[in-house]
Amino acid sequence: MPPVGAHLSEEWAEVEYGLQEGFVSTIEGDELVVHGECPRCHAQTAWNFRTGQMDEVSKAIADSVAAQETTILCACGYTHKNRPADANENGCGAYWPIKIPEVGQ
Ligand SMILES: [Zn+2]
Ligand SMILES: [Zn+2]
Numbered sequence: 097m098p099p100v101g102a103h104l105s106e107e108w109a110e111v112e113y114g115l116q117e118g119f120v121s122t123i124e125g126d127e128l129v130v131h132g133e134c135p136r137c138h139a140q141t142a143w144n145f146r147t148g149q150m151d152e153v154s155k156a157i158a159d160s161v162a163a164q165e166t167t168i169l170c171a172c173g174y175t176h177k178n179r180p181a182d183a184n185e186n187g188c189g190a191y192w193p194i195k196i197p198e199v200g201q
Contacts, residue, residue, distance in 0.1 A: 103172065104137045106188055108179035111136055113192035115165075121197045130168070130197065136190035139172030145196070167193045 119132035128145040170187025179189070 103139045103174055105174065106137055106176060108176035108183075108189045110189045110191070113190060116192045116194055119194050119197050121199045123199055128196075128199070130194065132194070134170040134172055134188065134190055135192060137170060137172055137174070137176070137188040139170070139174060139187070141171050141173075141187070143168050143171065163198070164196050165193050166196060167191055 113135045116132065116135055119130050122129050122131065124144075126146065130143045130145065131140070133140055168191065169185050170190040171185060172187045174188075176188045183189075
């Protein structure tokens, strides 16, 4: 579980947000990891994008996914009341698009 900060324990609800900014990418092992904050419950969350073995080729792949738009789901890991038992996510239900940031920005 992430540390409790300014997290809001709203009831679970599927809520669509507009494009969010302020996300940061890092390379961890063979994954591109995007870090940022959920616009709804304000948890700091990370999303992993597999890039394969992190050699020069996959570094190029990581670069090429930068600036692509993708929709991500809150995955804060906290308990949100009324989350459906069959939900295959562990956040507050919020989802929103981001432009994958370039690594190191
Ligand atoms: Zn959330
Ligand atoms: Zn949350």
